[in-house]
Amino acid sequence: MDGLMAEIAKKRKELTDKNLIGPQKKYFKRSELLAKEEEEHRKKIAAYRGKLNQADNAVDSVAPVSVSASSTSSDLKILPRKDVIRQLRERNQPILLFGETLVEAFNRLQKLKLEEPELEKGFRNDFQEAMEKVDQQYLNDLLKSKDRGEEKDKKKANDVKVEDMNTTIDEIRALAVNLGKRRDDKSQDCNIICTLFKFLLELWGKKLNSREEEEKTSTQGKIESATYTQTQAYLKPLFKQLKNNKVADDILKHLTLIVKYTLERDYVKANDAYLRMAIGNAPWPIGVTMVGIHARTGREKIFSQNIAHVLNDETQRKYIQALKRLITKCQRFFPADPSRCVEYNAI
Numbered sequence: 001m002d003g004l005m006a007e008i009a010k011k012r013k014e015l016t017d018k019n020l021i022g023p024q025k026k027y028f029k030r031s032e033l034l035a036k037e038e039e040e041h042r043k044k045i046a047a048y049r050g051k052l053n054q055a056d057n058a059v060d061s062v063a064p065v066s067v068s069a070s071s072t073s074s075d076l077k078i079l080p081r082k083d084v085i086r087q088l089r090e091r092n093q094p095i096l097l098f099g100e101t102l103v104e105a106f107n108r109l110q111k112l113k114l115e116e117p118e119l120e121k122g123f124r125n126d127f128q129e130a131m132e133k134v135d136q137q138y139l140n141d142l143l144k145s146k147d148r149g150e151e152k153d154k155k156k157a158n159d160v161k162v163e164d165m166n167t168t169i170d171e172i173r174a175l176a177v178n179l180g181k182r183r184d185d186k187s188q189d190c191n192i193i194c195t196l197f198k199f200l201l202e203l204w205g206k207k208l209n210s211r212e213e214e215e216k217t218s219t220q221g222k223i224e225s226a227t228y229t230q231t232q233a234y235l236k237p238l239f240k241q242l243k244n245n246k247v248a249d250d251i252l253k254h255l256t257l258i259v260k261y262t263l264e265r266d267y268v269k270a271n272d273a274y275l276r277m278a279i280g281n282a283p284w285p286i287g288v289t290m291v292g293i294h295a296r297t298g299r300e301k302i303f304s305q306n307i308a309h310v311l312n313d314e315t316q317r318k319y320i321q322a323l324k325r326l327i328t329k330c331q332r333f334f335p336a337d338p339s340r341c342v343e344y345n346a347i
Contacts, residue, residue, distance in 0.1 A: 078106050091116070126318075130230035158216035160228050162205035165198050169334065172196050173263050180256040187245050189252065193259050194242040197235065200326045203333050204228060227325070234322035237315050251277070251316075255323075262327060265336035270327055278320050 254277035261270035
């Protein structure tokens with residue numbers, strides 16, 4: 001009985017402290033009690049958020065220090081709170097556990113990095129990545145143009161990057177007279193091949209930049225810009241190999257034929273040379289030449305020109321795919337007779 005009376009007295013004191021009852025008020029409404037509890041809850045949340053903001057400012061302003069006192073041998077430094085939140089969200093992890101400090105959250109992130117160094121993002125969509133780069137570049141250029149207040153920059157916000165080659169197709173044809181005839185020195189062939197591909201990229205980029213602003217900002221316009229940006233990225237390894245004369249001989253042989261037929265505007269033969277380079281025409285893709293002690297029939301047909309180079313590695317696959325786009329664009333820039341074109345009606 002005494003315990004019950006003490007509990008009643010305690011409850012009455014709490015209600016009195018909340019100004020719900022008193023000497024002049026003997027009762028209260030339940031809505032008043034709920035409103036009072038909600039107000040107290042909001043005050044607690046506001047105080048907790050204030051502490052978090054103070055802690056974030058302290059972490060961002062303090063110079064990088066060791067993760068913990070016990071880990072003196074570790075060279076890890078505390079990242080800014082924004083970076084920790086971003087990396088935790090990329091790994092689908094909570095940004096802050098109950099009762100966890102900011103340093104403990106950073107330690108948890110480092111532990112996750114050690115346990116799972118490879119962040120699983122599934123299959124990469126290169127085209128989507130190129131689209132995101134185009135959008136990001138557009139936003140960055142637009143912000144710069146707004147800050148400067150220049151109308152010229154605003155007009156160039158949707159343009160793609162173009163490298164000026166300062167040459168013409170006739171000059172390239174004049175240089176390519178002896179293409180593929182120098183067996184000892186292949187640097188000249190590599191230079192001609194690189195010049196032609198960069199020239200086609202320049203024509204393509206200038207055509208994209210000459211579009212109307214409404215067309216550039218449309219969905220189809222962004223897709224075309226992203227395709228151009230993706231092609232530029234795919235061709236960088238090939239341009240580097242051509243510049244350093246490190247292209248494999250079998251690849252260079254196919255590239256020479258492709259460039260030769262392209263300059264002659266014989267796009268059917270250029271497409272055939274491209275297919276021989278991409279998928280090859282070997283009698284079997286795995287290249288087995290011996291079965292037991294006997295040589296397999298048709299062994300003499302397996303040469304380097306019959307190999308499917310598109311299957312070698314991802315880098316080759318990308319620039320081989322980009323070469324097909326350049327051949328198609330060249331057919332549009334420099335059309336020929338329908339009998340020498342590929343898919344003439346579609347173009």
